[in-house]
Amino acid sequence: MSSLVFLVPLALLLGGAALAAFLWALRDGQYDDLDGAAARILMEGDNDRIEGDEAS
Amino acid sequence: MSCCAPPLALDGAPDPSAARQEIRLASRDLGDGLWQSDLSVPGLHCAACIRAVEAGLARLPGVAQVRVNLSTRRVAVQWRSEEAPELLTALAGLGYPGHLFESEADGTDPERDRLIRALAVSGFCAMNIMLLSVSVWSGAEPETRRAFHWISGALALPCLIYAGRIFFASAWAVLRHGRTNMDVPISIGICLAFALSLYDTIHDGPHAYFDAATSLIFFLLIGRALDHLMHEKARAAVRGLMRLAPRGATVLGVEGGRTYLPLAEVALGMRIALTAGERVPVDGVVEEGASELDCAIATGESAPRSVSPGMAVQAGTLNLSGPLTIRATAKAESSFLAEMVRLMEAAEGGRARYRRIADRAAALYSPVVHATALIAFIGWMAATGDWHRAITIAIAVLIITCPCALGLAVPIVQVVASRRLFEAGIMVKDGSAIERIAEIDTVAFDKTGTLTYGQPQLIDPASIPVRELAIAAAIARRSSHPLSRAIAAAAPEGGLVPAKIREYPGLGVEAELDGQHYRLGRAKWALADETRGGQENRTVLSRDGALVARFAFAETLRPQAHAAIDSLRVDGLAIIVLSGDRPAAVQVIAGPLGIDEVSAGLLPPGKVEQLAALEAKGRKVLMVGDGLNDAPALAAAHASMAPASAADIGRNAADFVFLHDGLDAVPVAVAVARAAGRLVRQNFALAVLYNALALPVAIAGYVTPLIAALAMSLSSILVVANALRLDAGRTTSAQPSLRQPLGLILAGEPGE
Numbered sequence A: 001m002s003s004l005v006f007l008v009p010l011a012l013l014l015g016g017a018a019l020a021a022f023l024w025a026l027r028d029g030q031y032d033d034l035d036g037a038a039a040r041i042l043m044e045g046d047n048d049r050i051e052g053d054e055a056s
Numbered sequence B: 001m002s003c004c005a006p007p008l009a010l011d012g013a014p015d016p017s018a019a020r021q022e023i024r025l026a027s028r029d030l031g032d033g034l035w036q037s038d039l040s041v042p043g044l045h046c047a048a049c050i051r052a053v054e055a056g057l058a059r060l061p062g063v064a065q066v067r068v069n070l071s072t073r074r075v076a077v078q079w080r081s082e083e084a085p086e087l088l089t090a091l092a093g094l095g096y097p098g099h100l101f102e103s104e105a106d107g108t109d110p111e112r113d114r115l116i117r118a119l120a121v122s123g124f125c126a127m128n129i130m131l132l133s134v135s136v137w138s139g140a141e142p143e144t145r146r147a148f149h150w151i152s153g154a155l156a157l158p159c160l161i162y163a164g165r166i167f168f169a170s171a172w173a174v175l176r177h178g179r180t181n182m183d184v185p186i187s188i189g190i191c192l193a194f195a196l197s198l199y200d201t202i203h204d205g206p207h208a209y210f211d212a213a214t215s216l217i218f219f220l221l222i223g224r225a226l227d228h229l230m231h232e233k234a235r236a237a238v239r240g241l242m243r244l245a246p247r248g249a250t251v252l253g254v255e256g257g258r259t260y261l262p263l264a265e266v267a268l269g270m271r272i273a274l275t276a277g278e279r280v281p282v283d284g285v286v287e288e289g290a291s292e293l294d295c296a297i298a299t300g301e302s303a304p305r306s307v308s309p310g311m312a313v314q315a316g317t318l319n320l321s322g323p324l325t326i327r328a329t330a331k332a333e334s335s336f337l338a339e340m341v342r343l344m345e346a347a348e349g350g351r352a353r354y355r356r357i358a359d360r361a362a363a364l365y366s367p368v369v370h371a372t373a374l375i376a377f378i379g380w381m382a383a384t385g386d387w388h389r390a391i392t393i394a395i396a397v398l399i400i401t402c403p404c405a406l407g408l409a410v411p412i413v414q415v416v417a418s419r420r421l422f423e424a425g426i427m428v429k430d431g432s433a434i435e436r437i438a439e440i441d442t443v444a445f446d447k448t449g450t451l452t453y454g455q456p457q458l459i460d461p462a463s464i465p466v467r468e469l470a471i472a473a474a475i476a477r478r479s480s481h482p483l484s485r486a487i488a489a490a491a492p493e494g495g496l497v498p499a500k501i502r503e504y505p506g507l508g509v510e511a512e513l514d515g516q517h518y519r520l521g522r523a524k525w526a527l528a529d530e531t532r533g534g535q536e537n538r539t540v541l542s543r544d545g546a547l548v549a550r551f552a553f554a555e556t557l558r559p560q561a562h563a564a565i566d567s568l569r570v571d572g573l574a575i576i577v578l579s580g581d582r583p584a585a586v587q588v589i590a591g592p593l594g595i596d597e598v599s600a601g602l603l604p605p606g607k608v609e610q611l612a613a614l615e616a617k618g619r620k621v622l623m624v625g626d627g628l629n630d631a632p633a634l635a636a637a638h639a640s641m642a643p644a645s646a647a648d649i650g651r652n653a654a655d656f657v658f659l660h661d662g663l664d665a666v667p668v669a670v671a672v673a674r675a676a677g678r679l680v681r682q683n684f685a686l687a688v689l690y691n692a693l694a695l696p697v698a699i700a701g702y703v704t705p706l707i708a709a710l711a712m713s714l715s716s717i718l719v720v721a722n723a724l725r726l727d728a729g730r731t732t733s734a735q736p737s738l739r740q741p742l743g744l745i746l747a748g749e750p751g752e
Helices: A002-027 A035-041 B018-026 B045-060 B088-094 B109-137 B144-162 B165-176 B184-202 B210-238 B338-348 B357-384 B387-401 B404-423 B431-437 B449-451 B466-476 B482-491 B530-535 B561-570 B583-593 B604-616 B627-634 B650-655 B664-700 B704-726 B742-748
Strands: B030-031 B034-040 B065-068 B074-079 B249-251 B256-261 B272-273 B284-288 B291-294 B305-306 B322-326 B426-428 B442-445 B452-458 B499-504 B508-513 B516-522 B539-543 B548-553 B553-557 B574-578 B597-598 B622-623 B637-644 B655-657
Touching: A002 B144, A002 B482, A002 B574, A035 B045, B018 B088, B018 B249, B018 B256, B030 B065, B030 B210, B034 B088, B034 B499, B045 B065, B045 B074, B045 B088, B045 B338, B065 B466, B088 B574, B109 B144, B109 B165, B109 B704, B144 B184, B144 B431, B165 B210, B184 B210, B184 B387, B210 B387, B210 B404, B210 B704, B256 B284, B272 B305, B272 B583, B305 B466, B338 B627, B338 B650, B357 B404, B357 B650, B357 B664, B387 B664, B404 B426, B404 B431, B404 B664, B426 B431, B426 B650, B426 B664, B431 B637, B431 B664, B442 B604, B449 B452, B452 B482, B466 B482, B466 B508, B466 B516, B466 B548, B508 B742, B516 B530, B553 B583, B561 B574, B561 B664, B574 B583, B574 B604, B583 B597, B604 B622, B604 B627, B622 B627, B622 B664, B622 B704, B627 B650, B637 B650, B637 B664, B655 B664, B664 B704
Parallel strands: B442 B574, B442 B622, B574 B597, B622 B637, B637 B655
Antiparallel strands: B030 B034, B034 B074, B065 B074, B249 B256, B249 B272, B272 B322, B284 B322, B291 B305, B426 B655, B452 B553, B499 B508, B508 B516, B516 B539, B539 B548
């Protein structure tokens, strides 16, 4: 019983944090273009090469 | 290189300066000198497309930021300069033809965000409450149980207020008008369950129904959110189609200056300059110039109409061959186009009267359920005299019969059906359309642009010698007249370069090639020997006045027209044609298709009257049409479909818009809708069966929260699984060619 006193609120707090993160991501527009996000990872940017990596 | 962008010939490119001003009109001011234009680019498919478009547009002077949205196939461009950048020309040059998109207030969908936020909140609350409930069901200590009930109550309250609001608002809206819908029993059930649980929690009772109330909200919101997302996707796809009505007009000033005014500011008596390829913005009278007008979208006539000074022109028609100056005789809000909108509003009766299946079910269902709960209460009260027990049982009856399955039964089936139609290139704009199209017994087709393509095509090009056809095509390529386009389309690009090209409106095109003088156009004009002018409407190619080749044209049927009509007939539907074109022209098309019921020469109100007459006979009609003149009929019919090439207001009026050329979209839509209707009825049967089993248990007083949660989840899973059968039994109607095969994308860029 005594463990429940802090474990249940802790679980709710963590869940609530996840909910808040989701709502923030939604408001931030991260769900506006799901297909685009999947495709953009394949694009080469100008400055996304790792330092010192001499690609062949 | 990009896999997806074929090099594209620019045909019918609009006048660049007017196009730039149109971009400005369609943009929205972000303040600080920054403007944003939204463009719809249907050709976007992959990462290479994104990079090509973003990099290509960013190079234009004045462009501040470019952002591609691949999900909606849209590009948002922010620019900062005196004059709008030439976005459309640049896009076409990159190989991705696009068009301007109506800018919404801020590009987001508030209803979608509200539903998803509500879904997130109710999901969080319902899952946590369920977690706590499991330990209560498995026999927690009384103090633990009390604590858990209090925590559950604290979680259920925000869920009820925030997520439940969607149901309460909808229920209240219909109750105020003295009707009921599905949300009324749902709201009553949720609120009573919460109130009883709160009472029991305060009085330390063994049972609380917080889990039932919140998971009910969660399940129902899933159905509702999916429904909204699906139809929003379809509506966005329809909105992304090319806008056919002009946004403004080039007005000639008194001193000869030219200004591009928005349509609403065009006043009576203003002189408007129209170049070839532009649409007439308002009704007017021709002052100067001669040209031909393509009226296909406005009136349904397939043959172009010649105009000369003094003749009236209708808004929405397309100027084909020569520049015109017209004097506005009506303002935009009283033009032909606006008249159609008024007719549409007047016609919108049958559809507004239609009540959704779920709402009709709720009208039967909720009195029965509420009466049963009341009887259970009175019965237990009379039998035991324990009012708390009587109320508990009455509320258990309400919860167990609360139409969770019923509320999911319809939306889930419609989401699955809409997705199948979406994959077949058919956009469904709202769920009730699927219910309505399943009921039809008659299909009414428009002719021009619906049964046929709006453009004529060359008959039997093989009979014309290749060399002559190539010359004719080379000359025809320089003209935007539909007959020229038809000739140009019949021959491959031949590398011939004609010189000194001149187009004579209403007559034809003249050009020089290898020192010889060619004319392509009306026989009477092109041939020096005028005695042969007997067949004056024939189109010929002449060399130095002598006949070289003759061309004959016909309207061509859309692909699969025969198969589509036959399969509709097999389904037991009557087929009729309602056209604005001449009877002879209609008969040529309707005859071979075996359609007997033909009405030709109809004005727009005439089409609505025909539909009203059919409706008075108890027939339910599906109208398929594309023109401005069809828009009122599309609004009046029981259900309606339009091709993507249809006029803007026609597309907006139609329930379904099909993106492919083939007419097979019509039988596919009817078949999917009928299959969906069968599944909805099965789901209702399942829900009623479930209630019939659960109700005696509830009335007998054996329903604990555990049993309520199990029964509710089981029935929901059952109806969802049944709805998914629609997807499992898919036919091969979806066009696989539309989807870019993955292997091709990968093979397309080997060395980068």
